Amino acid sequence: MTLKCMIIDDEPNAVNLLEVLIGQTTNWQLMAKCYDGLEAMDFLKKHQVDFIFLDINMPHLTGMELAGLLPKETKIVFTTAYAEHAAESYTYQTIDYLLKPITLKRFLLATQRIESAFKQKEVTTNIEAKDESAYFFLAKKNMCGWLPIMKNYFFTAA
């Protein structure tokens, strides 16, 4: 599966590790490596990625702050030394939460989660496209009617 990703982390070796793991175990396209949040914002203004490996504790702009500024379709995989941000992280479009040190074993599990998240998104988009008429019918008849579908979509994607 070809996905476009980027890495944001202020520690060079943390970026290097993810780069090596991505290169060895996936077919993803690494679009950029950024060493702080502002640099990343700059890049994202001009380019689009499917998801971001995002460190939380960084100077200037923290990963959490950056997460709040990202477009909803840009998914996030947090990479951090702190376990205590896990609950908060899921208020954003988070696919996974990797605790440092990020080991090969854990990274492989993350790749499965990421790819299945995007596969399900593809499937859901297809279904939505096919059932367009039904979707509109429900939406017109009762505004609440579409809510369960959206909810379902959200959980499977997350």
Add this chain to the structure above:
Amino acid sequence: MRFFTHKFSLIQLQWLLVISIFIMLMLSMLQMDSFAQSAIYAFIYTAFYAAIVYGNILWLIPNLSQKGKIVSYIIAVIVFLFVIGLIRTFVTLVIYNSFFTDQPEVLTLKIVGSTFIGSLMIFLLSFVFRMALEYFRLKERSDEIIAQKTQAELNLLKSQVQPHFLFNTLNNIYYEAYLEAPRTAVLIERLSNIMRYFVDESPKLQVSLLAEIQFLENYIELEKIRILYEIDCIFTININQQLTVPPMLLMSFIENIFKHGIDKSSSNNKIRIALTEKDNRLIFTTTNSIPKVTSNKDSNGFGLDNLRKRLVLLYQKDFELETCNDGKIFSTSLNIPLA
């Protein structure tokens, strides 16, 4: 003011109560009788009241009532009160007749009967007293638990400064090792998982068995590489790993094996560990060969006292902890309720 804020132990409180009753009785009797007479009588009354109350809550209730023998309990109470009443009447009468009067009174059934009724009142009060005692015991225990928790939180605060540095550094080292020495990378992974457990899991009151087992396995693997010869270690697990246990409880046993139960110069070290579930209880057993030359003489002591203290705090009497040493094999067995 210190007197009011000072915390009394349960024993001190009971003495305080007994002494106040004694003083109250004595003051009420002083209006009619001499000082010596009041003091002696107050003392005798207090002693017999105490005998009734403690006889009931420490002897009759635990031995009969709580074992479901209600009929024998009621009979025992009647006999007990009657005997106590008889002795009390007799003693008071003898003292009264020999010291405080010229006209001796005789022991009649009427006097015994009235003291029996008086004893019955005290007997009924003993239930209230028992409830109060239970309440204070419970409070004492919860205070102790809260104090322990506060200590744990303080330790957590202390440790919170460094972990991110530690884990970021491990991440850096893992990267280097991953490229240069894959076998080292695996060891760093195990060490990191152990550190994760210490920082994130061990401050909790309960952790999942899954986390606890992974922690034990990582620990065993890291201990194994410290020893020249291969260790014959088998860890059998047959339990629902979603259930929870207090952290670091099972660890005490494993740590003990590697501290005292391994002969580093022998190739015949044998360890068996089993974690199973039966009737909603956790059963954890370990056996290990005992090294010929013991490095530490009290190898069976292994913080056993501390462990037992912690178990009492957690489960009161609802646990079993057994150790057995036959000179060649050291084995332990723990049985605790599962949550």
